[in-house]
Amino acid sequence: MEIGIEKLYYLIEGAALLGSGGGGNKAAAYALASYIVETAPSGVVQLLSAQDHLFDSSAMGCIIADIGANAAQEEKQHEAIATAFNELSLQLQRTIGTNLTFVVPIETGPENSIVPFVVAARYGVPVLDIDGAGRAVPVLSLATFGKLPPSPAVIANDKGDFLLLQIDQVADMDSMLRPVTGSALFGNSGSLALWPSRIDQLLNHSIKNSLSYAMACGELMDCLMKGLQIDSACSHFVNEKKACLVGHGKVQSIQNKQEGAFDYSLAAIADVLTGGTISVLAQNENLILYNSNQQGALLTAPISITYLKTDGSAITNAEIKQGDEVFVLAIDAPEVLKEPDRLLLFKEQLQEFAYFGSLNYQLPAEEGLADLLTRLIPNPILVK
Numbered sequence: 001m002e003i004g005i006e007k008l009y010y011l012i013e014g015a016a017l018l019g020s021g022g023g024g025n026k027a028a029a030y031a032l033a034s035y036i037v038e039t040a041p042s043g044v045v046q047l048l049s050a051q052d053h054l055f056d057s058s059a060m061g062c063i064i065a066d067i068g069a070n071a072a073q074e075e076k077q078h079e080a081i082a083t084a085f086n087e088l089s090l091q092l093q094r095t096i097g098t099n100l101t102f103v104v105p106i107e108t109g110p111e112n113s114i115v116p117f118v119v120a121a122r123y124g125v126p127v128l129d130i131d132g133a134g135r136a137v138p139v140l141s142l143a144t145f146g147k148l149p150p151s152p153a154v155i156a157n158d159k160g161d162f163l164l165l166q167i168d169q170v171a172d173m174d175s176m177l178r179p180v181t182g183s184a185l186f187g188n189s190g191s192l193a194l195w196p197s198r199i200d201q202l203l204n205h206s207i208k209n210s211l212s213y214a215m216a217c218g219e220l221m222d223c224l225m226k227g228l229q230i231d232s233a234c235s236h237f238v239n240e241k242k243a244c245l246v247g248h249g250k251v252q253s254i255q256n257k258q259e260g261a262f263d264y265s266l267a268a269i270a271d272v273l274t275g276g277t278i279s280v281l282a283q284n285e286n287l288i289l290y291n292s293n294q295q296g297a298l299l300t301a302p303i304s305i306t307y308l309k310t311d312g313s314a315i316t317n318a319e320i321k322q323g324d325e326v327f328v329l330a331i332d333a334p335e336v337l338k339e340p341d342r343l344l345l346f347k348e349q350l351q352e353f354a355y356f357g358s359l360n361y362q363l364p365a366e367e368g369l370a371d372l373l374t375r376l377i378p379n380p381i382l383v384k
Contacts, residue, residue, distance in 0.1 A: 001212075002044040003127075008033040008114065010218030015113040017217055017314035018331060020304035022285030023109005023136030024066055025318030028077060032114045035078045040121035048102065048126045050208040057200040060098050061128060062088060063145060064116040065106035067155070068181045068189035069263045069284070076158040080191035081118045083156035088193035091152050091164060102128050104202060106143055106192075108210050109136035110316060115191065128199070130206035134213075134334040135304045138262065138283045140174045142345055144205050144336055145195050153194035157186050182261035207334050213237065220370055224377040225312040239368030245376065246289065246299065246364065247271040247278040247328035254322055265317055269328060278328055280305060281353050282317050288355060289328070296357060301346045302333035303361040312377035327376055330363055 003011075012029045037043040048055075064085060066077070085103070092098045102125055103116040116127045132143030140146065150173045156162035163180060167173045173194070181190045195202075216237045223230045249270040256265045262283050269278040276293035280286050286305035291298045299305055307315050308327040320326070336342065338361065347359055 001047045001049070003047050003117065004044045005033065005037045007215055008036060008117065010215045010222060011113055011211065012110045012218065013221055013314055014214035014216065014218030015108050016110040016316050017221070017306055017308065018134070018214055018304060019107070019109035019136040019316060020285045020301070020306055021136075021280075021282055021317040021320075022138070023107055023113065023316070024111020025316055026110045027318075028066075029110040029114045032078060032111070032118055036114070036117050036121040045117050045120035046126035047211060048128050050129050050203060050206075053128065053199070055101065055199050057198060059101045059199045060092070060196060061102035061104055061199055061202060062100050062193050062197070063106050063132070063195040064103045064119055065112050065192045065194075066115055066189065067177060067192050068186070068261045069258050077189075077191065078118050078122070079160070080156045080158040081115050082122050083160060083162055084154045084191045084193040085119045085123065087154045087156065087162050087164065088152065088196060091154070092196055095152075100125065100196065102126050102199070104128050104206070105131045105211065106140075106145070107131055107133040107136045108214055112136065113211060113214055127211070128202070129211045130203065130208050131210040132206060133337065134207040134210050135302070135331075136285045138285050138287070138349065140177075141170045142342070142349065144207060145202070146170045147205055148195055148197050148201055150194045152196065153192065155180055155190045155192050157190055161185060178261045188258060188261050207336065213241070217369070220373060221312055221314070221377065224373060224379065227379050235370045238370035238373070241332055241369045242363060242366040243329055243331040243369040243372050244363045244365045244367065245273075245327060245372065246330050247291070248273050249278070249325065251320060251322050251324045251326065252277070254320065263317065267317075267320060269326065271328075280328070283349070283352055284317070286317065287350055288353060289330075297355065297360050298364070299330055300350060300355075300359045300361060302337040302342070302359075303363070304331040304333065305329075306331060308373075308376060310378075329372070331369060332363055332366070333361055
């Protein structure tokens with residue numbers, strides 16, 4: 001599938017909705033989209049289906065990702081992405097004589113869903129329609145690729161500086177990368193190329209069709225906001241994921257701090273649906289939601305907790321601000337994230353907030369995501 005500027009924009013908006021508040025910021029994503037269409041021949045890049053690709057099972061690819069605080073952004077981020085991919089490619093050519101023939105995003109989020117397309121534009125390799133979470137996650141070990149060896153790996157900045165890492169365990173890799181990313185040389189933002197693996201390995205440890213799904217969400221939202229006719233196939237596709245509305249109101253306050261190359265935040269929203277106060281805790285991504293009218297956490301990861309402005313646009317934790325009127329949505333997690341070993345990893349991650357309770361990742365109610373968006377996003381023709 002050829003991907004041009006319109007589909008890149010759909011991808012950014014859809015991934016912002018699905019990313020549980022994280023996965024980078026929209027401004028960085030739109031800047032990268034402009035670079036992609038300016039750099040790629042004829043302004044388009046290739047997205048390959050997870051089911052219908054023509055690669056041999058031994059074809060090698062890697063994961064491309066940006067790492068760091070959500071709001072952090074490098075001046076020439078495309079250079080950091082290109083350096084990471086190029087240096088990993090050179091390392092594999094030197095050591096095992098293998099070329100990287102495709103790239104994959106680590107997660108679903110406005111920025112991290114876009115970064116592999118920078119490589120596609122610059123080096124002509126396609127992007128495979130899979131990722132490692134179907135949402136954004138704060139640490140590498142929560143990605144479905146975590147069972148594969150992450151090395152060799154490269155982290156780079158936009159000045160051409162890079163580190164080549166050979167670390168066997170993904171948790172150890174993450175603990176090494178965070179201090180590097182938080183250093184003055186990187187300024188809380190870096191680009192990664194890691195998990196070089198055969199295509200059959202990556203397909204077996206991934207969430208398939210994640211990019212095309214995010215694009216379909218973005219297209220649906222765009223049609224709703226513009227009052228355009230919605231393709232029934234698009235609506236049916238988006239409805240495959242279940243979701244529910246858990247709150248609606250104005251953001252009363254946001255507390256932020258950057259620590260360890262993470263953005264930690266607490267957003268308080270006056271909920272008109274229940275009369276209580278919704279509190280959302282985030283470590284880059286939204287992980288826990290409380291309502292003052294209920295004891296204990298109402299929702300926790302791996303469910304996605306996301307914000308939709310009343311004009312129909314999705315916003316991340318990098319964009320939300322005091323005074324915004326938002327819908328708070330819960331979007332069901334992919335089944336692979338609900339497996340016992342994965343849930344244990346999420347539970348350990350929530351201990352960052354001194355949360356030792358049970359995980360609450362079941363939707364309080366559910367409807368198809370397309371139906372929910374159609375209900376919430378105002379039709380401009382009807383509004384007039």
